[in-house]
Amino acid sequence: MSESANQDHFLKRTIEEDIAGGRWGAPGDRSVVRTRFPPEPNGFLHIGHAKSICLNFGLAEQFGGSCNLRFDDTNPVKEDKLFVESIVRDVRWLGFRWPGASESDPMEGVRFASDYFQLMHDCAVDLIKKGLAYVDDQTPEQIREGRGAPGVPGTNSPFRDRPIEESLELFEKMVAGEFPEGSRVLRAKIDMASPNFNMRDPVMYRIVKMAHHRTGDAWRVYPMYDWAHGLEDSVEGITHSICTLEFEDHRPLYDWFIKSINEGRSEPLHHPQQIEFARLNLGYTVMSKRKLKQLVDEKRVEGWDDPRMPTIAGYRRRGYTPESVRSFCRDIGVSRFNSLIDPGRLENACREHLNAVAPRRMAVLKPLKVVIENFPEGETRHIEAVNNPEDASAGVRKVPFTRELYIERDDFMEDPPKKFFRLGPGREVRLRYACLLTCIEAVKDASGEVVELRCTYDPETWGGKNPPDGRKVKGTLHWVSAVHGIKAEVRNYDRLFSIEDPNHTPKGAPETWSFLDAINPDSLEVISGAVLEPALAQDPASSNEPAWPDGIRRVQFERHGYYCIDSASTPERPVWNRTVSLKDSWAKIAQKG
RNA sequence: UCGGGAUUGGUGUAAUUGGCAGCACGACUGAUUCUGGUUCAGUUAGUCCAGGUUCGAGUCCUGGAUCCCGAGCCA
Numbered sequence: 001m002s003e004s005a006n007q008d009h010f011l012k013r014t015i016e017e018d019i020a021g022g023r024w025g026a027p028g029d030r031s032v033v034r035t036r037f038p039p040e041p042n043g044f045l046h047i048g049h050a051k052s053i054c055l056n057f058g059l060a061e062q063f064g065g066s067c068n069l070r071f072d073d074t075n076p077v078k079e080d081k082l083f084v085e086s087i088v089r090d091v092r093w094l095g096f097r098w099p100g101a102s103e104s105d106p107m108e109g110v111r112f113a114s115d116y117f118q119l120m121h122d123c124a125v126d127l128i129k130k131g132l133a134y135v136d137d138q139t140p141e142q143i144r145e146g147r148g149a150p151g152v153p154g155t156n157s158p159f160r161d162r163p164i165e166e167s168l169e170l171f172e173k174m175v176a177g178e179f180p181e182g183s184r185v186l187r188a189k190i191d192m193a194s195p196n197f198n199m200r201d202p203v204m205y206r207i208v209k210m211a212h213h214r215t216g217d218a219w220r221v222y223p224m225y226d227w228a229h230g231l232e233d234s235v236e237g238i239t240h241s242i243c244t245l246e247f248e249d250h251r252p253l254y255d256w257f258i259k260s261i262n263e264g265r266s267e268p269l270h271h272p273q274q275i276e277f278a279r280l281n282l283g284y285t286v287m288s289k290r291k292l293k294q295l296v297d298e299k300r301v302e303g304w305d306d307p308r309m310p311t312i313a314g315y316r317r318r319g320y321t322p323e324s325v326r327s328f329c330r331d332i333g334v335s336r337f338n339s340l341i342d343p344g345r346l347e348n349a350c351r352e353h354l355n356a357v358a359p360r361r362m363a364v365l366k367p368l369k370v371v372i373e374n375f376p377e378g379e380t381r382h383i384e385a386v387n388n389p390e391d392a393s394a395g396v397r398k399v400p401f402t403r404e405l406y407i408e409r410d411d412f413m414e415d416p417p418k419k420f421f422r423l424g425p426g427r428e429v430r431l432r433y434a435c436l437l438t439c440i441e442a443v444k445d446a447s448g449e450v451v452e453l454r455c456t457y458d459p460e461t462w463g464g465k466n467p468p469d470g471r472k473v474k475g476t477l478h479w480v481s482a483v484h485g486i487k488a489e490v491r492n493y494d495r496l497f498s499i500e501d502p503n504h505t506p507k508g509a510p511e512t513w514s515f516l517d518a519i520n521p522d523s524l525e526v527i528s529g530a531v532l533e534p535a536l537a538q539d540p541a542s543s544n545e546p547a548w549p550d551g552i553r554r555v556q557f558e559r560h561g562y563y564c565i566d567s568a569s570t571p572e573r574p575v576w577n578r579t580v581s582l583k584d585s586w587a588k589i590a591q592k593g
Numbered sequence: 594u595c596g597g598g599a600u601u602g603g604u605g606u607a608a609u610u611g612g613c614a615g616c617a618c619g620a621c622u623g624a625u626u627c628u629g630g631u632u633c634a635g636u637u638a639g640u641c642c643a644g645g646u647u648c649g650a651g652u653c654c655u656g657g658a659u660c661c662c663g664a665g666c667c668a
Contacts, residue, residue: 205666245661434627
């Protein structure tokens with residue numbers, strides 16, 4: 001199934017109608033569609049951005065148009081080159097390319113709002129000359145007070161009707177850096193009585209005397225979002241400027257700016273259509289940059305790429321594949337309703353992809369030693385095991401089997417209930433790919449804890465054969481040879497928050513409650529004594545593992561889940577991250593009792 | 594208080610613009626299985642509320658409820 005196919009939503013329909021009506025070119029010409037993804041380089045991208053990225057790039061792809069990656073870098077106070085690099089990396093990792101993108105230079109073809117600062121300036125001068133913008137000398141407090149309140153109209157600034165020449169002169173002095181920060185702004189002259197606050201003479205430029213990461217000290221004034229964004233879109237020939245719902249009230253201003261610039265122009269600027277959609281909300285996490293930054297700054301997580309973070313970098317380190325993120329974004333659809341998506345949707349998308357492509361390996365997370373009394377000491381037999389039952393072309397590998405093995409501690413119970421199909425005293429199970437095994441004795445230490453199982457195997461079932469007498473076993477256990485197994489640290493992650501919506505104070509919570517109080521204390525489980533089958537210490541190519549485009553090695557630990565090697569892992573001290581667990585119907589049964 | 598937007602099974606999302614409320618995910622049941630995985634088959638459950646128009650309303654009209662956004666020199 002093609003990822004871009006059979007997606008039908010209101011955005012696509014709107015574009016279809018525009019094309020049919022010839023709004024942007026010859027009627028029926030689908031290739032005219034131009035979109036853009038316009039992040040501000042002031043933080044890391046998160047899964048909500050992924051939705052926007054998939055929408056913008058996806059729509060362009062579906063129509064045969066194009067989508068720009070453009071940084072909305074209009075505020076040097078908050079922005080940083082570091083974020084530009086991480087954002088470019090994330091968009092590329094997701095698999096999207098913009099016009100002019102190259103594989104050798106990741107920055108090639110990337111656009112910046114700052115590229116258009118001169119044009120914005122010139123258009124601002126034009127508006128001043130038309131009497132549609134003016135320099136306001138009021139303090140920020142005075143401007144705020146003058147703006148009025150809901151239901152209460154604002155009042156005109158005393159500088160609103162100053163002569164055009166004076167505004168022109170003052171604006172150029174602002175640009176030249178002759179005034180201190182906060183002393184003056186350029187405002188559009190619209191309507192202080194508008195019920196829409198955005199139309200109450202919005203600020204177009206403020207004075208900021210800080211070096212910009214790209215333009216340096218060239219500018220001492222910086223454009224506000226509303227003034228800048230429509231022009232950026234216009235210059236790039238964007239047809240559909242897709243943004244989130246909170247910008248709905250800004251649309252009249254978006255249109256007013258372009259309309260006002262075009263007034264009296266012989267060659268009017270291109271006028272894009274702004275369309276809003278509902279941003280993504282994911283359950284059991286937070287999405288605001290402020291809150292994510294707080295988690296990082298207060299060291300509640302390891303960093304922006306902590307595998308528990310809903311950032312793209314976090315999901316990447318966690319082992320999610322770009323395909324699964326894209327698939328998720330497609331599945332959840334798009335509308336104007338503020339929904340709260342169950343994180344299980346993302347997990348499922350990931351399982352679906354990894355089930356098809358991840359090689360299977362055996363890993364014992366919490367080992368319990370098994371001694372097979374009728375298996376010769378010192379002997380190693382190599383058993384053939386399939387790499388992926390979903391994909392015969394993935395081939396096979398050899399797994400060493402010895403007299404002493406480790407099995408999962410949870411796979412043994414001294415006094416097992418009926419529905420427990422695994423090992424217990426006197427019970428028989430299958431060891432995956434190897435043989436049938438019967439437990440004859442559980443050896444305990446002084447405290448009464450089971451430390452070792454004495455077992456026997458059935459030689460007639462060697463190699464996975466069924467016993468000649470026809471007896472059946474219900475359970476199959478994974479195992480690792482005690483002499484060949486390699487030690488590793490395994491990190492199992494759970495949701496970062498223990499309540500579905502950490503953005504809202506729960507009922508009955510104290511006044512001082514903050515979202516930090518809802519952090520799940522068990523979101524990270526570090527298992528230091530895991531034992532992995534030896535193939536996991538070898539070069540991936542030597543055991544028929546696929547080459548992952550992003551270089552992250554991913555496997556399924558059989559009966560556990562999908563795991564990837566952590567970015568900080570070393571051969572001496574391997575660390576594996578749980579991407580997502582397998583579905584576990586036994587856990588459900590056990591829970592019910 | 595004012596302006597803008599929204600509301601369809603548990604969760605998301607459709608419904609040719611007035612004509613059998615569909616799809617996906619989950620949940621549940623069963624079958625298959627050397628992963629309690631996968632796969633397959635089946636079941637479950639919905640139009641925010643109250644009126645009205647109509648042969649017929651998720652869709653149109655009136656009134657109400659609830660939720661989201663909005664008074665940055667942030668985006």
